[in-house]
Amino acid sequence: MYDIKALYEADNISHAIQLLEEHPEAFIIAGGSDVLIQIREGKRAGAELVSIYGLDELRGVKMEEDGTIRIGSLTSFSHITKDDVIKKYIHVLGEAVDKVGGPQIRNIGTIGGNTCNGVTSADSASTLFAWDAIIELTGPQGVRKVPIQEFYIKAGKVDLRPAEIQTAILIPKESYDGYEGHYIKYAMRNAMDIATLGCSVNVKLTADRQEIEDARIAYGVAGPVPMRAPSAEKAVAGCKVSAESVERFAKEVLKDIRPRDSWRASKAFREHISYVLAKRALTEAIERSGGAVV
Structure with a gap:
């Protein structure tokens, strides 16, 4: 069933690079x-x-001294969803990966594998884009850190150099501190399906919950790779929390996304649901932050 020439098992990170x-x-x-x-x-x-x-040093979630959340690349989706650090600080990521496949896939699938695949439909990818995640890569030349938006090069291709492995995903404190978010996966079925479109929004409100200090939105399947919508983000920065701001935000995403026709959905339909999901995700993120859209 599986035509495999050879299987080599690494004992540690250095051994993996050597192999x-x-x-x-x-x-x-x-x-x-x-x-x-x-x-x-x-x-x-x-x-x-x-x-x-077998490299357990690549598993688990921990908070580093500077507040950076470090997610080992071999951490399973199930582990991420249940982890206390994730639930307290970036629960949206746990909610997103909980939509991957079924329980068996979530128990065996890893966040490193999900991102290294380079596919735009990965549920973790758009959420990590919205968290300004940094990818840690280890290879013969040592460790390098790449912003996730630079890690994705084109459909199915990421910036993984010869003999390199992804060792961690990092979420800096400034990327999550004070933010709340929401992820919506639109698919043809409620479970065991690839996203027709994924939308992840994070928002930071002012102390009085009356203005949007910052907003981030990222999509999956709105282009060949996961992508942010900077026009929408700029359009609401510093604006009052209101239905008008939410509407402006949703309309602006259409300036940045690049969906295509496929057997799953037409370009026009993806543009429509990009607009709808932007409104729903931002509204929910604002409400989770203690604000009210009126």
């Missing part, structure tokens, strides 16, 4: 929920694999 240098054509396998399917379909038949699944 990738020794076998430059090899693919990294973590949970295997994507790679094994691709092999079974014949897309990567005869592949060499370097397994990093």
